[in-house]
Amino acid sequence: MDMQRIILDVRGLSREFANGKVKAVDNIDIAVGRGEIVSILGPSGCGKTTTMRMIAGLDQPTSGTINLCGNDVTDLPPYRRNIGLVFQSFAIFPHMTVQQNVAFGLKMQRVALDEIESRVSAALDLVQLPLSKFGDRRSDELSGGQLQRVALARTLVTEPALVLFDEPMAALDRRLRDHMAVELRAIQKQLGIAAIYVTHDQETATTMSDRVVIMNSGRILQDGTPEDIYLKPADRFVCEFLGEVNILGIRDIIQTDGDRQLVRTDNNIDLWATGRRTHAKPGMLVAFRPEQALLHANDPGHGIEAKIESVQFRNGLHRWKVDISGASVIVHSTTVDRRIAQGERAWLTIDADKSRIVAP
Amino acid sequence: MRASFSVTGHAGLEWWIIRITCFIILTVMLAPILMVLVISFTDGDTLQFPPPGFSMRWYLEVWAFLTGPDADLVRLVESLLISVKIAGATAVVTVLAGVPASYALVRYRFFGKTLIEELLGLPVVFPAVVLGISLLVLFSATKTDFGVWQIILAHSIIGLPFLMRNCMTSMKGIDVALEEAAKTLGASPVRVFHKIILPLASGGIASGAILVFILSFNEFTLSYFLYTVDVFPLPIWLFQQANTSFSPAVFAVSSLIVAINVLAVLVLDWLVAVRKQPDRQD
Amino acid sequence: MSSIAELSSDSVSFRKRPSRAHPHLLLLPAGMLVGLLLVCSVAIIRMSWGGRNAEWTSWSGLAYQQVVTARNVAVIADTIWMAMLSAIIATALALPIALFMVRTSSAAMRRFALVTILLPMIISLLVQSFGWMAILGPNGLLNQVLSVVAGEPVQMSLLFNRTGVILGLVQTTIPLAVLPTIAALAAIPAALEEAASVLGANRLRTYRHVILPLARPGMITGAILVFGFNTGAFVVPLLLGGLKVTTIAIVIRDQMGSLMNWPLGAALSIILVSLALLVQSLSRMTTPKQGGKSG
Numbered sequence: 001m002d003m004q005r006i007i008l009d010v011r012g013l014s015r016e017f018a019n020g021k022v023k024a025v026d027n028i029d030i031a032v033g034r035g036e037i038v039s040i041l042g043p044s045g046c047g048k049t050t051t052m053r054m055i056a057g058l059d060q061p062t063s064g065t066i067n068l069c070g071n072d073v074t075d076l077p078p079y080r081r082n083i084g085l086v087f088q089s090f091a092i093f094p095h096m097t098v099q100q101n102v103a104f105g106l107k108m109q110r111v112a113l114d115e116i117e118s119r120v121s122a123a124l125d126l127v128q129l130p131l132s133k134f135g136d137r138r139s140d141e142l143s144g145g146q147l148q149r150v151a152l153a154r155t156l157v158t159e160p161a162l163v164l165f166d167e168p169m170a171a172l173d174r175r176l177r178d179h180m181a182v183e184l185r186a187i188q189k190q191l192g193i194a195a196i197y198v199t200h201d202q203e204t205a206t207t208m209s210d211r212v213v214i215m216n217s218g219r220i221l222q223d224g225t226p227e228d229i230y231l232k233p234a235d236r237f238v239c240e241f242l243g244e245v246n247i248l249g250i251r252d253i254i255q256t257d258g259d260r261q262l263v264r265t266d267n268n269i270d271l272w273a274t275g276r277r278t279h280a281k282p283g284m285l286v287a288f289r290p291e292q293a294l295l296h297a298n299d300p301g302h303g304i305e306a307k308i309e310s311v312q313f314r315n316g317l318h319r320w321k322v323d324i325s326g327a328s329v330i331v332h333s334t335t336v337d338r339r340i341a342q343g344e345r346a347w348l349t350i351d352a353d354k355s356r357i358v359a360p
Numbered sequence: 361m362r363a364s365f366s367v368t369g370h371a372g373l374e375w376w377i378i379r380i381t382c383f384i385i386l387t388v389m390l391a392p393i394l395m396v397l398v399i400s401f402t403d404g405d406t407l408q409f410p411p412p413g414f415s416m417r418w419y420l421e422v423w424a425f426l427t428g429p430d431a432d433l434v435r436l437v438e439s440l441l442i443s444v445k446i447a448g449a450t451a452v453v454t455v456l457a458g459v460p461a462s463y464a465l466v467r468y469r470f471f472g473k474t475l476i477e478e479l480l481g482l483p484v485v486f487p488a489v490v491l492g493i494s495l496l497v498l499f500s501a502t503k504t505d506f507g508v509w510q511i512i513l514a515h516s517i518i519g520l521p522f523l524m525r526n527c528m529t530s531m532k533g534i535d536v537a538l539e540e541a542a543k544t545l546g547a548s549p550v551r552v553f554h555k556i557i558l559p560l561a562s563g564g565i566a567s568g569a570i571l572v573f574i575l576s577f578n579e580f581t582l583s584y585f586l587y588t589v590d591v592f593p594l595p596i597w598l599f600q601q602a603n604t605s606f607s608p609a610v611f612a613v614s615s616l617i618v619a620i621n622v623l624a625v626l627v628l629d630w631l632v633a634v635r636k637q638p639d640r641q642d
Numbered sequence: 643m644s645s646i647a648e649l650s651s652d653s654v655s656f657r658k659r660p661s662r663a664h665p666h667l668l669l670l671p672a673g674m675l676v677g678l679l680l681v682c683s684v685a686i687i688r689m690s691w692g693g694r695n696a697e698w699t700s701w702s703g704l705a706y707q708q709v710v711t712a713r714n715v716a717v718i719a720d721t722i723w724m725a726m727l728s729a730i731i732a733t734a735l736a737l738p739i740a741l742f743m744v745r746t747s748s749a750a751m752r753r754f755a756l757v758t759i760l761l762p763m764i765i766s767l768l769v770q771s772f773g774w775m776a777i778l779g780p781n782g783l784l785n786q787v788l789s790v791v792a793g794e795p796v797q798m799s800l801l802f803n804r805t806g807v808i809l810g811l812v813q814t815t816i817p818l819a820v821l822p823t824i825a826a827l828a829a830i831p832a833a834l835e836e837a838a839s840v841l842g843a844n845r846l847r848t849y850r851h852v853i854l855p856l857a858r859p860g861m862i863t864g865a866i867l868v869f870g871f872n873t874g875a876f877v878v879p880l881l882l883g884g885l886k887v888t889t890i891a892i893v894i895r896d897q898m899g900s901l902m903n904w905p906l907g908a909a910l911s912i913i914l915v916s917l918a919l920l921v922q923s924l925s926r927m928t929t930p931k932q933g934g935k936s937g
Contacts, residue, residue, distance in 0.1 A: 058367055058836050078367055078839040091837035095855045104851070108842035158841065367839040367848075368832050370745055374845055382742035385735050386758045389813050392773025393765055395783065399776055407776050409783050453675075461672035464665035476669060479676050485918045486679060487874030489891040490911040493898050494682035497689065501698065517675050524672070578766035581876050595768050602772065602881075611776075614769040621765045629757060 007194040008032040008055065008162050013064035015050050015218075020062075024050045026218035027064070032162065035192040037185070039205035042215035043241070051215070052164050052198045056085045069161050079108070084160035086168045090151040092139040098124070098150050099135040105158035123157035126187060145176050152184070156191065163188070165197045181208050202242050206230065214238050230289075235359035239287045246329040247287045250357070253280050260352050267325040269304055272352035280357040292354040295320055295334040296347040303347030308340055324348060393618060400611040407608060418612040425609070436613070439597035443577055446508060446593060450515040450576040451569040454523040457516070459565060462527040463557060467536075484521045491517065492585030499586075510586045511593065515576040522575060523568035530564020531557065567631040574624045578617070683915070690908035697904050705905035709913065714893065714906075718913060721889040724804065725872035728811040729819070733865040735812070736819035737857075743820075744827045763817040771810060771881035778806045778882070802884030810878040815871050819864035826860025827853070862928045870921035874914060890914050 008031065015025040025047040032038050040048040053059035055066055057078035066074045073081050093101050102123055106116045121131045127149035139147060148168055155163055165184075185208050188195050199205050205212050206226035214221045214229060214237075222234040233239040236247060249266035256262075261280050264270050273286045280286075296303055306322040306329075313319070320331045320340070331348065340346050366372050395409070400418060402411030425436040464470075465477060483491075495514050499505065506513070534557065542552045558565075580595040587596045594617070601610045693700035708714065743755050762770060777783045778800040788796040800806040830853065838848040876891040883892075890910055897907035 056836075056840055058839070077844070078836070079842045079844050081840075083840065085837070085840045087833045087837060089831065089833050091831065091833035093834060093837070093852060104838070104843075105841035108847060154841070367845075368745070368835045369741070369845065370747070375745070378738050378741050378745070381738040382755070385739055385816075386755065389762050389816060390758060391777060391783075392770040392813065393761065395773040395776045396769055407779070408781060409776055409786070457671035457675055460668035464668035468665035470665050476673075479680075480672060482676065483679060485870060485922045487876075487891060487911075487914045487918055489874060489876045489894055490686065490915055491679065491682060493894060493907065493911065494686045495678075497898075497904070498682055498685050501685070513675070513678065517679050520672060520675055574764055578764075578768070580766070580768050595766065598768055598772075602768075611772060614766070614772055617766050617769055622761075625757065625761065625764055629753075 005034045006031050007034055007036075007069055008196070009067040010051075010055065011065050011067070013051065013054060013066065014062045015047070015054060015059065016062040023218050025054070025061070028215075028218075028220045030196075030213060030220070030223070032194045032196060034194055035189070036211065037188055037195040037197060037209045038211045038213060039197045039199060039209040040213045040215055041199055041202055041205040041241070044200055046215045047218040048198045048200075048215050049166065052085075052166055052196065055162075055196065056083050056164055057081050058085075082158075082161050084155035084158065084163040086148075086151045086155050086163065086165045088166045088168060090147045090168065092142075092147055092150055092154075094139045097136050097138055098129065098142070099131060101139075101150055102154045102157055105154065109158065119157055120153075123153040126156065127153045129153065144173075145180060148180060152187070156187070156193075161194065163193055163195045165195065165199075167199045167201075177204070184208070206242075214241065216241075231354070232356060233287065233358055236285055236287070239356075239358060244290050244330060245287050246290065246293070247285050247358075248327060248329075250280050250284045250286055251282055253282070261357065263357070265327075267327045269325055269327075271304065271350060271355060273355040273357045274353045275357035283360065285358050285360055286355050287358050288350050288355040290319070290330040291332040293329070293331045293333065293348055293350045295322070295331050295340065296349065297335070297340060299347045300349060303349050306346045306348045308342050308344050308346060310342055311340070320346075322346065322348065396611050396614045396618065399608055400615040402608050405607070407606065407611070418608040421607075421609045422612045422616070435592060436597060439592050439594045442508065442591060443594035446511050446515060447573045447576040449508075449512045450519055451573045453512060453516040454519045454572045455565060455569050458520050458523040458568070459527055459558075459561075462524045462531055462561075463553065465524075466528055466531040467539075480524060481521055483518045486518075488518065488581035489585075492582040495582075496585045507588075508591045511583055511591060514582040514586055515572075515579055518579075518582070519572035519575050522571050523565075526564045526568030526571065527561060528564075530561040534560045563631055563634060567628050570624055570628050570631070574621055578621065686908045686911050686915075690905055690912055692905050692908075694903060694905055697908075702905065705903075705909035708903075708906045709909050714910070717888050717893050718890055720887075721873055721875070721891075722917075724808055724811065724887075724889070725869045725875070728808050728815065728872050729865040729869035731808070732812045732816045732819040732868045733823070733861050736816060736823045736864055737861070739816075739820050740823035740827050740857075743824055759817045759820050762814050767814055767877045768881070770814060771878060774806065774810050774813075774882055775801060778809070801882065802886050804883075804887050806882045807875075807879050807887045810882045811872045811875055814878060815868045818867040818871060819861070822860040822863040822867070823857060824860075826857040830856045859928060863925055866921055866925040866928060870918055870925070873917045873921070 010028065010030040013025055013028050013030075014023065016023050028047075028051065030038070030040075030051070040051060042048045050059060054061050057073070057076060057080075061074065064074070065072055068081060068083065093104065096104070099120055102120045103116050106119060111119070124131045124134065129146060129149050134142075134146070134150075139150075142150065151168065181204055197205065197208055209226065211224065212226050212229050213223045214234075216237050222229050222238050224232070229238060230242050233242065233245075239245040239247065248269070250263045251266050251268075252264040254262040254264055254270060256279065259279075260272055260274050262270060262272050263280050263286060265286060271286065273280065295306070299305070304324050306324045309321040309323050309328060311318060311320055317332050318334065320334075321328055322331055329348075334340070366375065369375055369378065399407055399409060399411060401414045401416070402408070403413040403415035403417050404411055422436070425431060425434045431437055461480065465473070465480075491514065495510065499510060538556055538560070539552050542556050543549075547555065578595065579593075580599065583593045583596050584599070587593060594613075598610060598613060598617075601607075601613075689697045690705050691701055691703065692698060693702040693704070709718075739755065739759060743752050746752050746755075775782075779785075780797060780799060780801070782801070784800065785796050785798055788798065800809070834852055834856070835848055838852045843851060874891055875889050876895070879887050879889045879892055883889075890913065894907045894910045894914070897903045897910065
């Protein structure tokens with residue numbers, strides 16, 4: 001990561017349940033810098049929520065340390081950590097007004113009353129819920145989007161060093177969610193706070209964050225920019241989790257040229273591919289995205305011969321399902337203007353640095 | 361080992377405080393019952409605690425009350441039988457009155473429903489002393505004597521809401537579609553009630569009936585005002601004994617009552633557990 | 643307390659009901675039982691306005707004048723006071739029990755605790771009073787324990803005075819306080835406690851600002867139930883109060899029985915019933931509406 005000042009530094013964090021039989025989180029490292037927003041992305045049960053809860057202090061790690069602004073907070077209870085958390089359910093206190101909800105954290109910090117008032121007012125302005133209009137409302141008088149804004153204001157008002165978001169938009173509908181994601185990002189950048197966003201929705205994760213951490217089965221599979229993890233995935237799980245992908249097995253390595261290698265696939269196709277760190281070995285995979293392969297009507301010379309199985313036109317894109325030596329792959333891009341019909345022959349080319357060697 | 365804290369009070373000092381306080385309170389709440397059980401096994405002549413020794417002595421005494429030559433004099437058998445008779449009859453009466461009423465309240469809308477609901481809930485809050493006294497006055501003013509039925513009626517009045525509460529919970533779990541299906545298949549309303557409602561609500565009705573049985577079996581206040589020389593329920597017998605000769609024999613009889621009560625509670629608990637599965641709506 | 647009304651007031655069960663059948667016929671047997679109760683009430687009202695020894699034939703307001711004499715007012719105040727005190731104690735004791743039952747992860751423990759708190763409600767009051775007599779008596783368990791603790795013989799008399807009666811009242815009615823408290827506590831999402839913690843509240847402040855305010859409606863409902871139940875207390879004061887502690891119910895017994903002042907007994911009965919109805923309507927106001935919010 002870059003040389004921004006590190007706000008959160010998690011080292012070797014593990015959480016075991018049932019006396020070590022279940023490892024919910026298995027020896028992970030995460031760092032978040034000032035002003036950075038990092039998404040932890042993974043399917044449900046991957047350990048992302050447990051990780052977030054341990055960072056907040058709501059759950060205790062079996063081993064590992066959590067460092068916040070240079071202080072070890074691993075053994076501190078949540079109320080001594082200065083970490084903000086926006087809950088999935090928003091967790092707005094139903095017996096308090098909006099104003100009392102937002103003031104709660106400041107009251108706990110024993111901030112002077114007049115200061116509480118001005119800070120609450122400013123926080124509510126920030127989320128566009130003016131105090132004069134919304135201050136006296138209770139949670140049952142607010143919409144889902146408004147509840148989220150109150151939760152956000154309540155979290156930001158105490159100026160935490162780090163804000164955690166636990167899929168706070170899962171409760172909202174798609175349109176509102178997109179809108180809130182943009183707003184959330186704007187507010188976070190405006191205040192320059194560090195944030196961790198926990199989600200299983202790859203679209204939200206990639207649009208919102210500076211960095212994405214992919215988790216599965218309690219481990220971090222990849223940690224990188226959204227572009228990185230999309231274009232240079234580490235393994236099959238990451239590829240498939242982030243969208244449509246074509247995957248072929250590697251049988252043999254024919255030639256090596258730097259980090260590029262000419263590999264022979266299980267179905268006897270030779271193609272150039274690029275590895276992320278490791279070189280290809282038989283048993284590894286080569287993966288490419290449907291939009292990264294090109295379909296040609298005539299053989300450009302080094303193309304892979306393909307037969308069109310079916311064509312669909314969706315969202316302004318052609319979607320060809322083609323057969324290459326017995327393997328079905330999906331391709332979106334073409335050099336021809338026309339629709340290549342089902343059963344026709346075609347040729348496929350893939351850039352060497354766009355077909356990736358990944359771990360199985 | 362890491363420092364232990366819990367933000368929802370499931371661990372650490374807070375959890376220990378809650379557990380210990382809870383344990384102490386529950387112990388105190390059970391103390392009187394346990395005390396009766398312990399003292400009933402004394403081999404001494406008094407209610408002294410701790411007992412000088414333990415024996416079945418007072419249970420043998422109670423056995424003598426039941427079967428010995430003085431049995432007629434002590435009247436324990438008679439009281440026990442009359443109590444069982446009253447409790448059983450009360451359960452039957454409340455079922456006969458409560459089940460149709462529950463069905464009406466669960467399935468129908470009609471004018472004055474809210475008022476009727478309020479009235480049917482009234483016996484729960486109505487002070488037993490007042491009910492007992494006014495029934496006594498009423499029976500004597502009208503110069504009627506229903507014998508054992510006086511107490512059965514009185515117990516049925518206070519037992520009814522308890523039966524209906526259980527019964528209605530059960531009936532609410534029955535999908536209206538089941539009844540409608542039966543009707544479209546040609547079942548008359550009476551057959552629908554008999555073949556669909558009764559079998560499906562039987563768990564609730566049974567647990568309600570058991571509850572009413574215990575309630576009536578233990579009931580003291582109403583019986584206190586309505587008993588006669590011929591109708592002398594067990595609680596009244598106990599009270600009389602306690603006032604005349606407060607011997608450990610009274611505690612032995614009390615222990616037997618506790619045993620009957622606990623048995624009934626266990627059956628009730630079992631019924632509720634069984635009922636939970638098919639009844640759950642969501 | 644108004645179990646029937648609560649149960650049927652949520653509208654789950656009555657979808658489309660254009661029925662021809664007459665539900666009133668189904669209500670008839672139950673109606674007759676409740677009718678008897680109403681007849682009793684009317685009889686009591688009539689009797690309270692009757693003259694002594696001529697309750698059905700004459701009219702007199704004397705009984706109500708007797709109700710407001712110092713002695714009877716003292717008994718009424720005393721009854722209300724004891725019911726109130728027992729309600730407060732029972733509600734306070736109900737909190738740790740309810741917290742335990744809501745938080746324990748062991749289903750067996752929860753069930754055990756539930757049966758334990760329900761037993762005092764179900765088992766014969768008379769039998770439990772006997773147990774209390776053995777505990778509170780001059781040589782009872784309590785004095786022996788206290789003697790051991792104090793190191794010298796303690797002869798505290800708790801039997802036949804108000805303390806003993808209140809103990810008995812609390813013990814026999816505590817389930818009424820525990821059940822609504824459990825319901826209220828169980829309805830608090832864990833996220834609210836966690837939110838309080840993340841926002842800087844320690845456990846004590848979480849109790850003060852989040853848990854207790856949210857549990858309050860349930861606790862008030864419980865307190866009102868205990869209060870209502872204990873205003874009519876009869877068996878417990880009869881056995882544990884000896885002749886020294888009198889409640890309205892016991893005075894009614896005395897007036898209707900040995901003292902033969904039926905109109906006064908009836909007038910006091912009306913006071914007692916009014917108290918009960920007042921408490922019931924109070925509990926209706928404080929009990930949160932069902933189905934307002936689901937988890």
